Amino acid sequence: MAELQIKNLHVNAAEKQILKGVDLHVRPGEIHALMGPNGSGKSTLANAIMGHPNLEVTEGQILFDGEDITEADPDERARAGLFMAFQYPVAIPGVTVAKYLRMVINAHREGRGEAAISLKDFRKTVEAAMELTNVPREFSNRYLNDGFSGGEKKRMEILQLALLTPSLAVLDETDSGLDIDALNTVAEGVNTVASGSHMGVLIITHYQRILHMVKPQFVHILFEGRIVKEGGPELVETLEKHGYGWIRDEVAAGATA
Ligand SMILES: Nc1ncnc2c1ncn2[C@@H]1O[C@H](COP(=O)(O)OP(=O)(O)OP(=O)(O)O)[C@@H](O)[C@H]1O
Numbered sequence: 001m002a003e004l005q006i007k008n009l010h011v012n013a014a015e016k017q018i019l020k021g022v023d024l025h026v027r028p029g030e031i032h033a034l035m036g037p038n039g040s041g042k043s044t045l046a047n048a049i050m051g052h053p054n055l056e057v058t059e060g061q062i063l064f065d066g067e068d069i070t071e072a073d074p075d076e077r078a079r080a081g082l083f084m085a086f087q088y089p090v091a092i093p094g095v096t097v098a099k100y101l102r103m104v105i106n107a108h109r110e111g112r113g114e115a116a117i118s119l120k121d122f123r124k125t126v127e128a129a130m131e132l133t134n135v136p137r138e139f140s141n142r143y144l145n146d147g148f149s150g151g152e153k154k155r156m157e158i159l160q161l162a163l164l165t166p167s168l169a170v171l172d173e174t175d176s177g178l179d180i181d182a183l184n185t186v187a188e189g190v191n192t193v194a195s196g197s198h199m200g201v202l203i204i205t206h207y208q209r210i211l212h213m214v215k216p217q218f219v220h221i222l223f224e225g226r227i228v229k230e231g232g233p234e235l236v237e238t239l240e241k242h243g244y245g246w247i248r249d250e251v252a253a254g255a256t257a
């Protein structure tokens with residue numbers, strides 16, 4: 001069972017130090033929330049976990065399933081069972097949803113040494129996943145994310161999550177820009193996939209709304225590239241009430257570890 005271990009991670013983007021020694025441990029089946037003010041480095045951490053080529057790890061390690069993947073390319077990480085839903089999903093004009101999903105599934109199967117999925121099995125699998133995530137069937141023939149509304153893009157990602165059942169999912173602001181119905185669908189999708197497997201989840205969000213539905217056992221606050229506070233769900237309430245000012249004060253006073 002795959003677990004993610006991040007040790008003393010330092011990451012540069014464009015020669016600037018963004019992450020300054022992050023430690024994080026997500027075990028199978030655990031749900032972790034990562035919160036923190038704008039620009040604190042949350043997306044950078046998510047991208048570093050996925051091996052984004054624009055980021056440079058200058059110190060520290062990322063271990064997945066006990067293996068050092070700090071230098072692995074994004075493909076290898078995906079095949080190892082890491083999944084990431086992006087804050088800003090990209091469109092791929094010219095590639096239909098159905099074609100894209102088949103490519104993704106087959107890439108994973110190939111990675112496991114399995115044969116390509118048959119058209120019949122593919123249809124069945126996708127239909128079931130579409131039903132689960134409330135993605136209308138006609139989406140299959142549309143070009144990926146091209147002209148999709150923000151909410152539709154997010155649903156597409158949860159559809160991929162349901163299809164791939166990764167061992168660890170990183171969800172970067174999967175809730176931003178969603179209406180209540182879409183939020184429920186996304187949360188339900190994540191919960192259904194998580195409860196049917198031992199998937200670990202790292203969910204990045206600014207709001208407690210989704211955290212009432214996808215309930216994290218652990219909450220981490222990232223501030224200026226460091227995790228400065230950790231706790232349980234009660235931390236989410238505190239942040240919602242008091243904002244980040246008190247954390248800023250504590251950091252300034254050197255009171256946080
Ligand atoms: N490729 C890059 N080049 C230069 N600076 C970058 C790059 N990527 C990230 N940064 C900087 O790193 C800092 C952290 O950005 P990041 O996107 O990780 O923040 P975040 O915590 O996800 O914020 P938000 O809550 O707004 O999504 C920001 O100051 C950002 O401008």
Ligand SMILES: [Mg+2]
Pocket residue numbers: 042043044087172
């Ligand atoms: Mg971000």
